[in-house]
Amino acid sequence: xxxxxxxxxxxxxxxxxxxxxxxxxxxxxxxxxxxxxxxxxxxxxxxxxxxxxxxxxxxxxxxxxxxxxxxxxxxxxxxxxxxxxxxxxxxxxxxxxxxxxxxxxxxxx
Numbered sequence: 001x002x003x004x005x006x007x008x009x010x011x012x013x014x015x016x017x018x019x020x021x022x023x024x025x026x027x028x029x030x031x032x033x034x035x036x037x038x039x040x041x042x043x044x045x046x047x048x049x050x051x052x053x054x055x056x057x058x059x060x061x062x063x064x065x066x067x068x069x070x071x072x073x074x075x076x077x078x079x080x081x082x083x084x085x086x087x088x089x090x091x092x093x094x095x096x097x098x099x100x101x102x103x104x105x106x107x108x109x
Contacts, residue, residue: 001053001071003081014056020070021047050074 001015009015023045030042050072057066 001055003085009055016054017051017073018054019049020052020072021049023047 006015025043025046027045028040028043030038031040033039051074052070052072055069055071057069058064059066
């Protein structure tokens with residue numbers, strides 16, 4: 001995801017966060033034999049909820065809408081990515097500051 005485009009995509013209703021469900025295990029009905037003994041133990045359906053970023057997609061040739069792209073995110077995923085960008089900014093700012101000093105020294109010669 002190009003996060004610099006997030007606000008524009010969101011305002012155009014092309015991207016959004018939402019809760020999703022994933023079936024981890026389907027329900028199984030209990031089965032008994034003719035004598036009433038359980039031969040298959042019943043189990044309830046097991047699901048998990050998560051938050052996903054949904055993004056609209058289209059076929060490049062036909063323009064036909066495709067299924068939305070969905071990617072699971074956690075708050076820690078987003079915070080980790082922001083932290084990575086912030087450290088990149090700090091590193092680039094240090095490079096820029098060093099170049100500024102080098103340019104000043106160069107102009108003195």
